[in-house]
Amino acid sequence: MIVSHNELTAVVNKAFLGMRRTCGEADIIANMVAGLQMVGLNGIGHFNNAAQFLTAEKDCPVDIFMTNEGGLVVDLHGCSLACHLPVVIDYAIEKMVGKKHLTIELKNCHNRWLAYNELVKLAAKGLACKAQWNNGSSPQNTLYILNQGCVSPELFLSDHLDLTGRTLHDMTIQLSVKNFDIAGYSAGYERHINSSALNSAQRDTWYDGILVDDAEWEKLKKTATALLVENSEASVKGAGELV
Amino acid sequence: MDARPSTCGGTYMRDPITVMAPERLGAMHQNRISFVRTLIRKMAQQKWQVTKHDWQLSPQGFGHVIYKLTTLNHVYHLVIFCDEIADEDRNDRVIAEKWDVTFALVYGDVDVELLGRLRANVPLQEAGRNPNKVLVLARANKSVRVFEHLVSHLAKGQQPNAKELAEVGYILRTTAVYGNGKFGIADFNWLETTEDFNQSFSAQMCAVYILREFSLDWVHYIANQQGGDKAVSLDIDLQRYLGIGNATGLGMAPYLINHPCVVDKWLSSRESALTAVLNTAVTINKLEPLQHLLQKGLCHLDQIITINAHQDGLNTTAIGELHDLLGKLESLLLQSATWHELVDYSGQYSLETQEILLSCLMEIYPELVDSYETKMNCDENLNLPSGKRIEDLIAVLENRYRWAIDTDFKQPENNYWFWYRSQDKEEPRLGVRGEEPGEDRELPLDIGRQAYRLYHALLICKPNMQLAEFLVLHPQYRAISRRVWTLGNKEMGEIQMNVLHKTALPMHLLRCKLAVFGATKFDPRSERWVRVTFFQGAPLLNEIHDGEWLFPLLPSHSLNQAVAEGEAS
Numbered sequence: 048m049i050v051s052h053n054e055l056t057a058v059v060n061k062a063f064l065g066m067r068r069t070c071g072e073a074d075i076i077a078n079m080v081a082g083l084q085m086v087g088l089n090g091i092g093h094f095n096n097a098a099q100f101l102t103a104e105k106d107c108p109v110d111i112f113m114t115n116e117g118g119l120v121v122d123l124h125g126c127s128l129a130c131h132l133p134v135v136i137d138y139a140i141e142k143m144v145g146k147k148h149l150t151i152e153l154k155n156c157h158n159r160w161l162a163y164n165e166l167v168k169l170a171a172k173g174l175a176c177k178a179q180w181n182n183g184s185s186p187q188n189t190l191y192i193l194n195q196g197c198v199s200p201e202l203f204l205s206d207h208l209d210l211t212g213r214t215l216h217d218m219t220i221q222l223s224v225k226n227f228d229i230a231g232y233s234a235g236y237e238r239h240i241n242s243s244a245l246n247s248a249q250r251d252t253w254y255d256g257i258l259v260d261d262a263e264w265e266k267l268k269k270t271a272t273a274l275l276v277e278n279s280e281a282s283v284k285g286a287g288e289l290v
Numbered sequence: 291m292d293a294r295p296s297t298c299g300g301t302y303m304r305d306p307i308t309v310m311a312p313e314r315l316g317a318m319h320q321n322r323i324s325f326v327r328t329l330i331r332k333m334a335q336q337k338w339q340v341t342k343h344d345w346q347l348s349p350q351g352f353g354h355v356i357y358k359l360t361t362l363n364h365v366y367h368l369v370i371f372c373d374e375i376a377d378e379d380r381n382d383r384v385i386a387e388k389w390d391v392t393f394a395l396v397y398g399d400v401d402v403e404l405l406g407r408l409r410a411n412v413p414l415q416e417a418g419r420n421p422n423k424v425l426v427l428a429r430a431n432k433s434v435r436v437f438e439h440l441v442s443h444l445a446k447g448q449q450p451n452a453k454e455l456a457e458v459g460y461i462l463r464t465t466a467v468y469g470n471g472k473f474g475i476a477d478f479n480w481l482e483t484t485e486d487f488n489q490s491f492s493a494q495m496c497a498v499y500i501l502r503e504f505s506l507d508w509v510h511y512i513a514n515q516q517g518g519d520k521a522v523s524l525d526i527d528l529q530r531y532l533g534i535g536n537a538t539g540l541g542m543a544p545y546l547i548n549h550p551c552v553v554d555k556w557l558s559s560r561e562s563a564l565t566a567v568l569n570t571a572v573t574i575n576k577l578e579p580l581q582h583l584l585q586k587g588l589c590h591l592d593q594i595i596t597i598n599a600h601q602d603g604l605n606t607t608a609i610g611e612l613h614d615l616l617g618k619l620e621s622l623l624l625q626s627a628t629w630h631e632l633v634d635y636s637g638q639y640s641l642e643t644q645e646i647l648l649s650c651l652m653e654i655y656p657e658l659v660d661s662y663e664t665k666m667n668c669d670e671n672l673n674l675p676s677g678k679r680i681e682d683l684i685a686v687l688e689n690r691y692r693w694a695i696d697t698d699f700k701q702p703e704n705n706y707w708f709w710y711r712s713q714d715k716e717e718p719r720l721g722v723r724g725e726e727p728g729e730d731r732e733l734p735l736d737i738g739r740q741a742y743r744l745y746h747a748l749l750i751c752k753p754n755m756q757l758a759e760f761l762v763l764h765p766q767y768r769a770i771s772r773r774v775w776t777l778g779n780k781e782m783g784e785i786q787m788n789v790l791h792k793t794a795l796p797m798h799l800l801r802c803k804l805a806v807f808g809a810t811k812f813d814p815r816s817e818r819w820v821r822v823t824f825f826q827g828a829p830l831l832n833e834i835h836d837g838e839w840l841f842p843l844l845p846s847h848s849l850n851q852a853v854a855e856g857e858a859s
Contacts, residue, residue: 051471075769275712
């Protein structure tokens, strides 16, 4: 079915608020989901997947360490990236002052696809970004490169998992004041989703509405009902009945 | 009047503490850049055409009607469904499931297939799904009293009793006018890129304006069906006097809290327009138009019939004060260098009177005011810039959030209410904390309390600590930090209201938004529910012009004539 952007962000917002989490911003997470869904990358599915675990996850701040090389290592304690990435990115940008490059190693995190929209925002800050992660549940290696001035990233996917030095629950984000060599880094990846396809998908959805999977949409809406309070005599009158 | 130097030149602009006080927002009136006014000017200037495209009503007035709207750029259709419903189903609440009239403003043409889809979904409102060619989805109920009075009189060849009309002021009353992507319809982000409806809520206002025409056509049609050759048309002045009613409940209040950048833009644009007027030298040639408008405002208040004793008292006070102001106006003008001084003088009157004066002053300077009509849209993002420290955010809080940080949220009266959404169509509600269920699912509309908690968390940190570092340690404050930073650095920022306080009145928020829309005739039905009228006194479709219609009045000659005829009948 087709839904609107406003409808989608409103439902995700409610769904996240209904989880009563301390960490994470409902409006930003809603935009993460909508941003991913609008380019055809199943934002709702990724959020639904996250929602299964969010209420059981720890709800505490991340731990950040500085490496000897000046990079950042962030332990998310097995939490969703959606709840913590904006804070981490803010912190990383502060640490970029006077530097040309910064590597962020995110450890023990989930829902890495939901980083898509937050990383897109870096282009507006004049930074290039490269992100990489391996997924275990549907084995896949993903490379995300967003160079300066771009609206959407170049995405590369490979079914071949190179786990050397990496686990299935980590993500590496590199920030740079210089563009990344897309051809060089993408060698060996089997599939490429180019930025122009993502751009046009996003543009079309503003006009045509956002295509969603009916079952995923119903699942999301059901999650959003957790916020609702059962009707009572007081609630029936509570909105201000006519006198 | 409180004032502070503005950032540009030696002019004075009112302080946000003054402008954003809830009681003052709750006294606002329509002005030249209210959305209904902007729309009518645009329709007139661009000569938009509205025609009756398809009229498929039974003799009893049930079926569908389509109006075609042609602009310079495109064609739209307003598709209206009229259904027979039982009196007990006619309910102003969002939880209603049936309405006399449901309608949709559609982009482009309406073919048989689309009409069928609309027929199947529009009457269902929230329970339906609509194609994204639909820009506006809405419904309305009859004022049965006015409807039947009009039909019965016109059918017999008589004019109605104008008093019956004056008490209500409309034939149809909307209970929700949805836009911006609700229930599958088009997002405003798309509309914003178009020429015709790129201003906030302009598509909704246009749909309601055409509905007003329909309400008159509908009454005439049924009167003709019943009266045949005997039937007459409603006196043209009385046609102009009838607008579209609107019943608004609590649902509108969370909008204002959840869209602070929009509120800032609405109020700062109005304030900028007003500032331009207030800094202008007083000239005596404005005396007459100002007197005329103040007199209209006075009569308008006098003609408002409200069941709400508090509002009635406010209106009565303002009527007395407006008499007083009118008596002194000429000498006040002679003593004032700029309009700012007159407004300063009016500070001794009630807020209702002060706000009427402000709307009147804006009215007499279209050349200074009207350009602000295109400055009501905004980017809603709440952002924290890089490089900020704890002390920077503390400074914003101490400068612009005094209303929040000076509130003692340890006191029960400051936490009395909690906001939640009920299962009934997800309506927002207010519950009493500790007494009613739902506190565990409280909505985060407690901006004052959040700002207060942020402030106290910041105070125990080193002032030169990076804000980004603070937020790594305390991520729960990032959302309110973004808001405080963004709004604290905007002209008008937050509505300065602790919505949890025992005496907080959501009505102030409702009236503010309705005044920005351009509503008139505020008639609170309770502390959380208000009836207003849109397009009352506006030009009719076949005479649309960009002349103005602040403070609609019952036409006096029609009143006399119609009352006489009513009494004779």
